[in-house]
Amino acid sequence: MHLILTVCLIFFFIYIYIYIYIYVYIYFHLQTRLSLINHSESTQNHFFHNENSKCDFPFQHLQIPERTCWHGHAGGGLNADPKNVLKEVNSTKIISAMLSYVWPKDRPDLRARVAISLGLLAGAKMTNVMVPFMFKYAVDSLNQMSGHMLNLSDAPNTVATMATAVLIGYGVSRAGSALFNELRNAVFGKVAQSSIRRIAKNVFLHLHNLDLGFHLSRQTGALSKAIDRGTRGISFVLSALVFNLGPTVFEMALVSAILYYKCGGQFALVTLGTLSAYTAFTIAVTQWRTRFRIEMNKADNEAGNAAIDSLLNYETVKVSPAARPFHRQVKCLFVGANIYSPVTMSRLISVILSPLITLSSHFLVPSRINIPAELTLLFMFCVLKEKALAPPLLVTPQEATIRFEDVYFEYLEGQKVLNGVSFEVPAGKKVAIVGGSGSGKSTIVRLLFRFYEPQRGNIYIANQNIRDVSLDSLRKSLGVVPQDAVLFHNTIFYNLQYGNINATAEDVYRVARLAGIHDAILRMPHGYETQVGERGLKLSGGEKQRVAIARAILKNPPVLLYDEATSSLDSITEENILASMKEMVKDRTSVFIAHRLSTIVDADEIIVLNQGKVAERGDHQTLLSMPGSLYADLWHTQNSKVLNSNGSSKPPAQAERISQKEEERKKLQEEIMNSVKGCGNCSC
Structure with missing residues (x-):
């Protein structure tokens, strides 16, 4: 007995020594490779100016000042929105959430499969434990037979019979264990796949329910990587939770109990001590190496985000002088992307872990780290909440009145975008909203769609508060033609x-004719089956806008919104599209967010916003005739070049007044631009 204990302890210490040696080797290997990643990150963050560096930031020559403002539509990462920071979700909450998918209350068929799988698991464990006893009985039988004198002629037959019995018993036990395991996998497979599908679906639906601020500040590459890794890890974790962790502990306890019963307390104590020491060491080292996996996930997110950004902005990358530095940046982000391979780690350790590989490999190292990023999205607080059993918005084109009542809105506390805005758009009328950059024009559109909630005030459509109706019905009642058509x-x-999506082919052809794009589509190689490319890059700007207009017509909503729909088009294309719009807005409530004032001269009413307030209201002629009108100043500013090119002259006093107003306008514009410096694509 003492000899056996000594041998066990020697093997245990040899095993621990090799285990530590492998981890120390991998630690220094990881530290060396991760230092490259940290170097590339510091290069990006501090804009190093080393021309010989292989990881130069692509825009290092730009002196970008520190950003002092934030807008809901500005860029950023997953945590960029200060009102919607991703919060860590603890492991207990994650496990509880995942088990609710394994044991769903609304699916008795899946619960039955889980119960059957656990029964098959118990059968597999029992037959697996029987294998050593088969050898014991065989050895004991031979030992008993050796005490009797055997006839030499019978000895071969006796030995052959015993050997056959041992082989059959061993084979039956092994085959039984394998059969139970395969049946368990077959029965549980539907549960695992259903859980994966439901989790992925719920994450996807929850992302669509999050407010616009999250989606405008998210990074698509990092988000898709997190979802992909989480989905791939769910299958492993579900199987480990149900079939590996608990059953492995149970099996260890069962074996220890048998050893105690058969071999005494000392042997059982040594076995339990060895297993406990191994388990504690595995958990400690696993927690230690977790940070390497987290670093790898961060590097993977950065690499994926940079790659997707470059592909989505292919033309900009190719025509920019920063293309080559950008490629080097992406290459640096991929440095070390494969330095930690869970498969490689498992293979290295499995060489010396065969007795207990199940416990160590199912401690959920990669998957336990990958899954929280996806489930954290599912636990994110949804700012826009729909009232329980909210009624649908009931509106017809004849009743589609829009009313803002004392609406206040701010993206950041203390920085008001709308400051007590009140106005009404009568049903069937065309109303334009104009103003300088940052005056809140586009914010009004986002509030109408309930992408954001105002801090104060109410918004009504057809005398119904949009907070009290269902989001789906509200957004079905609104059609929009955006500045940049998304295809x-x-x-x-x-x-x-x-x-x-329920429209017939004839309906599609009809709206294409109304938008003036039907003939252009027929001239394309494949007609209506022509692929438009990523983000519609195969179509011209005018064609994309016409598709957006036709899509809005096909929706046939009571209210139509135009968010600077022609500001990026040339004058001829703009004129043609405006002609299409006029046919479209007849007897329909329409709101035009305009930058070019020439596009809204025929509006029934023009609302001028300034510093988040309604500064002026009236039709085109009324606003032009108002003394000191902000609208008149904007109109003369936009048309001054045209007037001068036609040789028109103004009285000196009027010219001087316009010149002074122009200088004031430029100063105001500079102040606005400085106040939002760093926002880049600010369009509010």
Whole structure:
């Protein structure tokens, strides 16, 4: 007995020594490789000016000042929105959430499968424990037979019979264990796949329910990486939770109990001590190496985000002189992307871990780290909440009145974008909203769609508070033609029909004719089945806008919104599209967010915003005739070049007044630009 204990302890210490040696080797290997990642990150963060560096930041020559403001539509990472910071979710909450998918209350068939799987697991464990006893009985039988004198002629048959019995018993036990395991996997497979599908679906739906601030500040590459890694890890973790961790502990306790019963307390104590020491060491080292996996996930997110950004902005990257530095940046982000391979780690350790590989490999190292990023999205607080059993918005084109009552809104506390805005858009009328950059024009559109909630005030459509109606019905009642038409990488027909997926082909052709794009589509090689490319890059700007207009017509909403829909087009294309719009807005409530004032001269009413307030109201002629009108100043500023090119002259006093107003306007514009410096694509 003492000899056995000594041998066990020697093997245990040899095993621990090799285990530590492997981890120390991997630690220094990881530290060396991770230092490259940290170097590339510091290069990006501090804008080093080393021309010989292989990881130069692509825009290092730009002196970017510290940002002092934030807008809900500005760029940033997953944590960029200060009102919607991702919070860590503890492991207990994650495990509880995952088990609710394994044992769903609304799926008795899945619960039955889990119960059957656990029964098959118990059968596999029992048959697995029987294997050593088969050898014991065989050895004991031979030992008993050796005490009797055997006839030499019978000895071969006796030995052959015993050997056959041992082989059959061993084979039956092994085959039984394998059979139970395979049946368990087959029965539980549907549960695992259903859980993965439901978790992925709920994450996807929850992302669509999050407010606009999250989606405007998220990084698509990092988000898709987190979801992909989480989904891939769920299957492993579900199986480990149900079939490995608990059963492995149970099996260890069962074996220790048998050893105690058969071999005495000392042997059982040594076994339990060895297993406990191994388990504690594995947990400690696993916690230590977790940070390497986290660093790898961060590097993977950065690499994926940079790659997706470059592909989405292919033309900009290719025509920019920063293309080569950008490629070097992406290359640096990929440094070390494979320095930690869970498979490689498992293979290295499995060479010396065979007795207890199940416990160590199922401590959920990679998957336990990958899954929280996805489930954290599911636990994110949804700012925009729909009232329980909210009624649908009931509105017809004849009743589609829009009313803002004393609306206050701010992206950041203390920085008001709308400051007590009140106005009304009568049903069936065309109303334009104009103003300088940052005056809150586009914010009004976002509030109408309930992408954001105002801090104070109310918004009504057809005398119904939009807070009290269902989001789905509200957004079905509003159609929008955006400044930058968003098209999916699919056919033109698909993008047109996206406005109303139940529309027939004839309906699609009809709206294409109204938008003036039908003939252009027919001239394309594949007609309506022509692929538009990523973000519609195969179409011109005018064609994309016409598709957006046709899509809005097909939706046939009572209210139409135009968010600077023609500001990026040339004058001829703009004139043609405006003609299409006029046919579209007849007898329909429409709101035009305009930058070019020439596009809204025929509006029934023009609302001028200034510093978040309604400064002026009236039609085009009324506003032009008002003394000191801000609208008149904007109009003369935009048309001054045209007037001068036509040789028109103004009285000296009027010219001097316009010149002074122009200087004041430029100063105001500079102040606005300085106040939002760093926002880049600010369009509020």
